[in-house]
Amino acid sequence: MMHVIGTWIAAGLTLAIFSFLYKDNPFYKFAEHLYVGVSAAFAILYTWAFDVYPMLIDRFQLERGAERWILLVPTVFGLLMLTRWFPKVSWLSRWAIALTVGIAAGLGITGQVQGILLPQIAGTLLPLTSANNIILIVGVIATLVYFYFSVAQKGAVRLGSRLGMVFIMVAFGASFGYTVMARISLLIGRLHFLVFDWLHLVK
Amino acid sequence: MKFFDKIATIDRRIIYLALGIVVLVPVIFKLVLPIRVSEPVRDAYNSIDRLQDGSVVMVSIDYDAGSEPEIQPMLLSILRHCFAKHHRVIMTGQWALGLPFGEIAMATVTAERNRAARTPADSVLYGRDYVDLGYRPGQRALMVGLGREFRDFFAADYRNTPVDDLPLMRGVHNYSNIDLLVGLEAGNSGDEWIQFAGARYGVKIIIGATGVIAPDMFHYMQARQIKGLIGGLQGAAEYETLVSHPGTGIAGMVAQSWAHLLLLGFIVLGNVGYFVMRRRAQS
Amino acid sequence: MKKEIPLAITFLTGVIIVVTFFIPHQPLGSMQQRLLIWYSIVLGFTTLLGVDSLMGSNFRKVLRRSPGWGYSLVVILGFLITMVTGLWSWIATKSLITLGSPFMFIYTWMIVPLTATMFALLAFFIASAAYRAFRARTLEATLLLVTAAIVMLGRVPIGAKIWSQLPAIQDWVMEIPQMAAKRGIFIGVAMGTIAMSLRVILGLERTYLS
Numbered sequence: 001m002m003h004v005i006g007t008w009i010a011a012g013l014t015l016a017i018f019s020f021l022y023k024d025n026p027f028y029k030f031a032e033h034l035y036v037g038v039s040a041a042f043a044i045l046y047t048w049a050f051d052v053y054p055m056l057i058d059r060f061q062l063e064r065g066a067e068r069w070i071l072l073v074p075t076v077f078g079l080l081m082l083t084r085w086f087p088k089v090s091w092l093s094r095w096a097i098a099l100t101v102g103i104a105a106g107l108g109i110t111g112q113v114q115g116i117l118l119p120q121i122a123g124t125l126l127p128l129t130s131a132n133n134i135i136l137i138v139g140v141i142a143t144l145v146y147f148y149f150s151v152a153q154k155g156a157v158r159l160g161s162r163l164g165m166v167f168i169m170v171a172f173g174a175s176f177g178y179t180v181m182a183r184i185s186l187l188i189g190r191l192h193f194l195v196f197d198w199l200h201l202v203k
Numbered sequence: 204m205k206f207f208d209k210i211a212t213i214d215r216r217i218i219y220l221a222l223g224i225v226v227l228v229p230v231i232f233k234l235v236l237p238i239r240v241s242e243p244v245r246d247a248y249n250s251i252d253r254l255q256d257g258s259v260v261m262v263s264i265d266y267d268a269g270s271e272p273e274i275q276p277m278l279l280s281i282l283r284h285c286f287a288k289h290h291r292v293i294m295t296g297q298w299a300l301g302l303p304f305g306e307i308a309m310a311t312v313t314a315e316r317n318r319a320a321r322t323p324a325d326s327v328l329y330g331r332d333y334v335d336l337g338y339r340p341g342q343r344a345l346m347v348g349l350g351r352e353f354r355d356f357f358a359a360d361y362r363n364t365p366v367d368d369l370p371l372m373r374g375v376h377n378y379s380n381i382d383l384l385v386g387l388e389a390g391n392s393g394d395e396w397i398q399f400a401g402a403r404y405g406v407k408i409i410i411g412a413t414g415v416i417a418p419d420m421f422h423y424m425q426a427r428q429i430k431g432l433i434g435g436l437q438g439a440a441e442y443e444t445l446v447s448h449p450g451t452g453i454a455g456m457v458a459q460s461w462a463h464l465l466l467l468g469f470i471v472l473g474n475v476g477y478f479v480m481r482r483r484a485q486s
Numbered sequence: 487m488k489k490e491i492p493l494a495i496t497f498l499t500g501v502i503i504v505v506t507f508f509i510p511h512q513p514l515g516s517m518q519q520r521l522l523i524w525y526s527i528v529l530g531f532t533t534l535l536g537v538d539s540l541m542g543s544n545f546r547k548v549l550r551r552s553p554g555w556g557y558s559l560v561v562i563l564g565f566l567i568t569m570v571t572g573l574w575s576w577i578a579t580k581s582l583i584t585l586g587s588p589f590m591f592i593y594t595w596m597i598v599p600l601t602a603t604m605f606a607l608l609a610f611f612i613a614s615a616a617y618r619a620f621r622a623r624t625l626e627a628t629l630l631l632v633t634a635a636i637v638m639l640g641r642v643p644i645g646a647k648i649w650s651q652l653p654a655i656q657d658w659v660m661e662i663p664q665m666a667a668k669r670g671i672f673i674g675v676a677m678g679t680i681a682m683s684l685r686v687i688l689g690l691e692r693t694y695l696s
Contacts, residue, residue: 006595017603021219021610033557035600037564040537045572046299049582050338051530054359074524078531091488094695096528098492099499101694103525105683106503107343115398116676120669123426136666143670169626171667173633174660175418180612180638182273182414184462185436187609188455189272190602191230202231215614222613236643239653268601303583303593310585341526348522355519362581421665437641460644467635469617477621
């Protein structure tokens with residue numbers, strides 16, 4: 001029974017959102033606002049259930065000695081983040097932001113060097129023994145030249161830049177093709193739900 | 204000339220209707236086309252297939268309902284493949300709102316396996332054969348931290364059962380105990396898994412990605428930073444073909460094909476109308 | 487106090503994370519792990535900030551009976567009902583992702599169709615936009631269009647029916663020229679990220695403090 005009720009609710013909300021294709025209307029607005037409210041509650045509950053509760057409250061009960069009290073440090077930083085609610089002391093939230101920004105920046109440096117820069121350059125160091133390898137190397141260099149704005153785009157740089165543009169257009173065209181595929185897939189998913197699960201037009 | 208005026212100014216609602224129809228008809232009539240398996244998907248399949256039986260595969264649910272039709276069929280096929288090979292699965296996720304999809308897929312596949320099981324050893328049990336750790340915020344920090352000790356972040360599973368009470372987790376402390384990581388991606392978590400688990404700790408990774416993300420994964424594939432790539436619904440259909448278990452991936456490919464043809468048709472019409480009208484304006 | 491302490495925190499944490507990459511031994515290794523755990527915890531709190539500002543603006547709209555206040559009421563009711571259902575399900579089933587719980591009812595039959603359909607709408611918009619804006623006006627635009635057409639046809643089963651070589655051409659486009667450009671872009675982004683991260687750690691980039 002709950003399944004049937006749920007299916008009808010889902011179908012109603014699906015059609016309400018699709019009604020926007022004709023024009024903006026109260027059904028769409030209702031569904032849109034419901035989405036915002038329900039999602040916000042999910043965000044809070046999940047933050048509590050998967051972060052604050054297991055990482056702080058549970059840990060505080062489990063740990064002993066210094067390990068227990070050291071948990072007060074992230075708690076204080078977390079609470080400092082919430083000082084943004086109080087304009088007079090909102091500057092304290094910068095301490096918490098600084099902590100996250102510092103760690104993210106530190107990880108960013110090592111991650112980008114080790115995870116992107118070195119392996120990607122290594123992947124480009126290929127022998128010029130096949131047309132594909134030549135195209136690949138030329139494409140990477142030309143794309144980099146296109147984004148190199150520190151020198152005037154003249155002579156060889158301009159040529160490289162134009163070639164880079166060709167490769168970039170191919171990449172954007174490919175991305176567009178894949179994006180179309182992704183969006184159509186989502187539409188198929190919704191129509192599949194309406195036809196199979198709701199209307200039972202197909203078994 | 205009226206014809207060209209018309210094709211240059213087709214009402215958007217006609218385009219919407221046409222798209223709706225070409226997607227709906229193949230879905231209703233369950234039309235299918237043969238699926239060609241591409242190399243990146245076959246590589247992903249082989250990465251799981253060539254693991255020793257009983258290996259530990261970690262699956263990260265990094266998507267939500269906005270990408271579910273593309274990625275969920277991949278997850279179902281991968282789980283079917285893993286359990287058929289008697290691999291053990293640890294599930295986690297970087298997108299909190301996607302976690303239930305992991306549970307839904309796991310419930311579906313384990314029920315299938317357990318229905319067909321003839322001996323207790325064939326069945327798939329929570330704690331022994333699979334575990335769901337749930338979600339923690341932090342993404343890149345979490346990924347680096349797991350390289351040292353899972354328990355620092357996941358002392359308990361999603362039901363708050365201590366991980367040491369789960370037989371599968373007793374031997375899992377860091378990435379050295381993970382044989383393969385499967386990232387199912389709708390955002391940048393895949394890049395971060397590659398940087399912070401793959402490059403830093405040498406974890407073998409395969410990626411299943413939405414159509415939007417997949418083109419940004421080919422350079423990782425060429426540099427062997429990932430061992431396989433399943434891109435979009437077509438990728439999901441290819442994996443379903445490989446595990447011989449047709450699902451919504453294969454079922455959607457005719458609709459997908461027709462929609463692409465229609466869209467290209469509209470682009471051609473738009474261009475014809477545009478160039479005819481431009482020539483007319485010039486003359 | 488208002489600027490110096492945050493700058494010092496950023497500098498210290500950033501340097502520790504970089505140094506521990508090279509020297510992961512004790513006690514630095516544990517220090518790094520502790521910082522990573524703290525990062526994970528503190529980041530969770532930021533979610534509350536976004537939700538608070540969203541709910542605050544909707545509450546004000548309802549209280550002042552501003553135009554469209556009825557929709558704001560939908561936001562608030564949706565929020566409250568989901569919160570109550572979630573807390574109840576969590577207490578009753580010990581988890582927020584227990585299938586079959588009332589909370590998962592809301593997830594399965596409301597969150598999923600709403601989110602999925604929002605994104606499915608984009609299929610229609612992308613079709614309409616492609617028809618209107620995708621013009622082969624220049625060489626670059628033509629290149630973009632031709633590549634898109636090859637990928638759109640070659641990537642789906644009908645491509646092989648139209649021309650058996652189309653899937654192979656699509657594979658080549660994705661694996662060679664497309665990949666080369668993306669690699670160039672990613673290398674550029676990596677260099678930019680490294681430079682920006684260094685500026686942040688050294689205190690030269692301070693916009694995050696404003």
